[in-house]
Amino acid sequence: MTPPDAWMPRAWQTQSLLLAYPDDHFRQHRLPLARRAAATLPDRAGAPLLAFAEHLDGRTQEDTAAEYVATFDHRKRCCLFLTYYAHGDTRKRGLALLRLKRTYAAAGWHLTDEELPDHLAVVLEFAAAVGTRDGSRLLRDHRAGIELLRLALRETGSPWSHVLDSVRATLPRLTGGEHTAVARLAAEGPPEEQVGLAPFAPDPARGL
Template identity: 90%
Template structure:
């Protein structure tokens, strides 16, 4: 880890907190902690998080929860489960989830029974735990999904766009190939085959 990227794990942990289901703990613990951490980050990553936190300050607990559910549970193109963007509900997604679980296990990291390994908040938390090099590599593996989610949130005017803007600030600039992948996924959407996914069926986002 170099001084230039030492802040990235702190950014990913903060983003993970803000993408968790906004229960009472979110309001009274995660949000104040995230605000303090965001203030220590480079402006390109911290400023969007502070703007998001300011937005939440003006909302009731019920409003924030309802918006989260409407955004992430009820909109197909605002899915927090990253392997969906590459594989849809296909058997290949099941294999991708298994590979993620094995990656986590190899690093000595265990999920709870309520967590799926491809939820963006989980991926960010793991990235924070393993450090800038490996964390960034894992996020880049899911770059197309992250970008599609960010674009979908922006198009709906969602305040959670700010959190994805902050995630993007921790990643390398998009290359031509990545632009092509994002454009293709945006145009075609994910595959729709649903065979073979039963053991890995996604839990609601609020299960985190």
């Protein structure tokens, strides 16, 4: 018998495709593939992804890329790097990035030098690779940041909010403690110590 949540890795892989930087291959390859996969998902996870794809139908690749950069590179509350929400630009964030890399390596999964391990598209791709149980655990570790990102995208009217709605549909309901963590992050923001991240600087042109 197929487990009821067997579709979740497919959802995470689809969400990962849509949250990566929209390069030259996005419209011709990734978007059509994501649309086909979304149509096979339960409505609560698939419908938001189809809504996102529909929004992009009337936009050029250049427009989509420009909107991606304006959304994720220029707004701190819309940061795709999940450890930023918990640790800001501090030494603790550097350690969190190393822990993520070690988690990936232990599963036989290695990143390129151009990828940071906490980018949501990367985390989702890894979650899809390791399966529902371990993937869900990893995403729950960053639940407050994911929820704050979702709310920030909704507030700005970003089409990527649909993708975050789909991510949320794969996770359990927020607990009381998680609601508190989201409210605290929204009110105070992450820590601001500006040290310890030089080896992990992302390439803003790629969004990773």
